Amino acid sequence: xxxxxxxxxxxxxxxxxxxxxxxxKAEKLSADTxxxxxxxxxxxxxxxxxxxxxxxxxxxxxxxxxxKTTTIIHDGKPFSNEETESEFxxxxxxxxxxxxxxxxxxx
Numbered sequence: 268x269x270x271x272x273x274x275x276x277x278x279x280x281x282x283x284x285x286x287x288x289x290x291x292k293a294e295k296l297s298a299d300t301x302x303x304x305x306x307x308x309x310x311x312x313x314x315x316x317x318x319x320x321x322x323x324x325x326x327x328x329x330x331x332x333x334x335k336t337t338t339i340i341h342d343g344k345p346f347s348n349e350e351t352e353s354e355f356x357x358x359x360x361x362x363x364x365x366x367x368x369x370x371x372x373x374x
Contacts, residue, residue: 269339272297273304277331278367279312280359281323290370291321293329301333305356312357328357330367 277293294317298304311317312326331354338347355364 269337271299272336272338273299273301273333274336275304275308275331275333277329277353278370279318279321279323279326279329280357280363280367281318281321281326284322284324288327290367291318291323293317293331294319301335304333305331305354309356326357327363328355328359328367330355330364330371332371 274295274297275293276295278290279293280288280290282288293308294311296304296307296311298307308317308329308331312329315323315326317329318326332351333354334349334351336347336349338345340346355367359367
């Protein structure tokens with residue numbers, strides 16, 4: 268038996284109330300496919316709920332670290348492999364993408 272699961276962590280970039288912009292951790296998500304996960308994250312970016320409680324005036328985009336976990340059962344024992352890739356969503360400029368990468372590296 269083989270199962271595949273997709274999860275994501277990351278950072279959102281948004282507009283603060285009263286001016287300014289910044290980054291905050293994104294809500295952790297999971298889905299059965301990468302496409303489903305990105306669709307869910309994009310909807311949450313659009314409705315403002317991807318920021319995991321920060322409360323931005325509006326969100327601009329996000330850097331998602333998407334992990335694909337493949338698990339097989341062999342002789343009754345689970346064996347898993349994880350592969351992670353990064354993906355940007357939203358309307359981020361190249362400078363904003365670099366900002367999110369720098370923020371992630373400093374965490």
